[in-house]
Amino acid sequence: MVKKGKKVTVIGAGNVGATVAFICAMNGVCHHLVLRDRNIEIAKGKALDMSQAANAARSHTIVSVAEDASEIAGSDVVVITAGSPRLPGMSRDDLLMINAEITKEVVADVKKYAPDSIIIMVSNPLDVMTYVALKESGFPKERVVGMAGILDSARMAHFIYEKIGYGAGQIRASVMGGHGDDMVPLPKFSTVAGVPLTDILSEKEICEVVERTKHGGAEIVGYLKTGSAYYAPAKSTAIMVEAILKDTKQIHPCAVYLDGHYGYSDVVSGVPVALGANGVEKLFEMTLNDDQKERFAKSVGSVKSMIDVLKEKKFFD
Ligand SMILES: NC(=O)C1=CN([C@@H]2O[C@H](COP(=O)(O)OP(=O)(O)OC[C@H]3O[C@@H](n4cnc5c(N)ncnc54)[C@H](O)[C@@H]3O)[C@@H](O)[C@H]2O)C=CC1
Numbered sequence: 386m387v388k389k390g391k392k393v394t395v396i397g398a399g400n401v402g403a404t405v406a407f408i409c410a411m412n413g414v415c416h417h418l419v420l421r422d423r424n425i426e427i428a429k430g431k432a433l434d435m436s437q438a439a440n441a442a443r444s445h446t447i448v449s450v451a452e453d454a455s456e457i458a459g460s461d462v463v464v465i466t467a468g469s470p471r472l473p474g475m476s477r478d479d480l481l482m483i484n485a486e487i488t489k490e491v492v493a494d495v496k497k498y499a500p501d502s503i504i505i506m507v508s509n510p511l512d513v514m515t516y517v518a519l520k521e522s523g524f525p526k527e528r529v530v531g532m533a534g535i536l537d538s539a540r541m542a543h544f545i546y547e548k549i550g551y552g553a554g555q556i557r558a559s560v561m562g563g564h565g566d567d568m569v570p571l572p573k574f575s576t577v578a579g580v581p582l583t584d585i586l587s588e589k590e591i592c593e594v595v596e597r598t599k600h601g602g603a604e605i606v607g608y609l610k611t612g613s614a615y616y617a618p619a620k621s622t623a624i625m626v627e628a629i630l631k632d633t634k635q636i637h638p639c640a641v642y643l644d645g646h647y648g649y650s651d652v653v654s655g656v657p658v659a660l661g662a663n664g665v666e667k668l669f670e671m672t673l674n675d676d677q678k679e680r681f682a683k684s685v686g687s688v689k690s691m692i693d694v695l696k697e698k699k700f701f702d
Pocket residue numbers: 396397398399400401402421422423424466467468469470471480484487490491506507508509511532533536564612613614615618
């Protein structure tokens with residue numbers, strides 16, 4: 386009997402989505418990778434190009450296009466990157482209404498054709514879109530998870546490296562909270578090969594790293610002009626896909642539904658979770674000091690206020 390292979394669908398074959406697909410195809414993370422986009426021609430061209438790259442890489446991953454939504458059936462993981470990116474001068478929150486409508490539309494297909502999948506949400510504003518995906522799919526909270534914390538932590542690690550000039554690849558930075566201007570970098574939980582960051586950098590240098598991390602996305606938008614970052618976002622997303630498909634149960638910061646955790650309910654925010662075959666296998670509640678609690682409260686509050694805007698507009702009815 387032929388064993389069923391792992392299937393990953395990426396909805397939104399733009400910069401982030403296509404790069405996620407490319408990384409997964411090159412690394413043979415799944416057997417079948419499906420691209421879906423409202424622009425079918427672009428998706429077809431990219432799928433063909435990637436299929437040829439997979440052959441060059443001797444990867445077993447088959448890349449195809451779902452011209453009809455029904456072709457996403459049987460997906461183990463669905464990555465949603467459909468939506469508009471921001472342009473210079475915009476905040477992620479400015480994408481709220483346009484991307485909420487797109488998310489609602491594509492999640493309806495996921496609910497109908499891939500009801501047993503795990504959704505990895507990427508579109509911005511990330512925490513609110515993860516909430517929208519959860520509510521519109523009706524999936525258990527463990528099967529809807531947003532990508533942001535791995536990216537924000539990687540950015541912080543890079544900025545730490547730029548300050549100290551050594552330890553590349555050994556820096557473990559920690560960021561929690563929402564993926565917005567109020568995100569919560571945690572220098573006290575960050576280390577370089579186990580050496581606390583607070584023993585390596587001065588308070589002023591740490592403040593500079595924290596501020597640059599908070600605006601890490603905008604910095605890249607400022608250079609690219611026509612959209613936002615995609616290499617680090619795509620790699621961060623592929624790490625989540627792999628953790629789920631390989632059932633690694635490794636701990637990553639991800640955006641998940643809080644149900645009393647850290648004292649918050651009915652909201653999504655970034656916290657450390659173990660990812661595995663069931664999606665979010667475990668959520669970790671870290672002991673925060675007063676400053677960290679205050680910053681986390683502000684971040685959760687920003688996400689809640691956007692969810693309230695959607696509720697006021699009767700978006701979920
Ligand atoms: N969570 C995070 O850390 C990050 C989130 N993002 C977000 O990811 C999203 C995608 O960014 P990019 O790939 O750079 O944008 P992009 O514009 O390159 O790609 C978006 C794709 O979505 C497609 N699309 C739009 N509506 C659709 C629909 N209804 N059905 C199917 N496909 C649809 C478009 O045709 C396009 O190909 C943006 O919202 C961006 O803000 C980007 C980087 C990091």
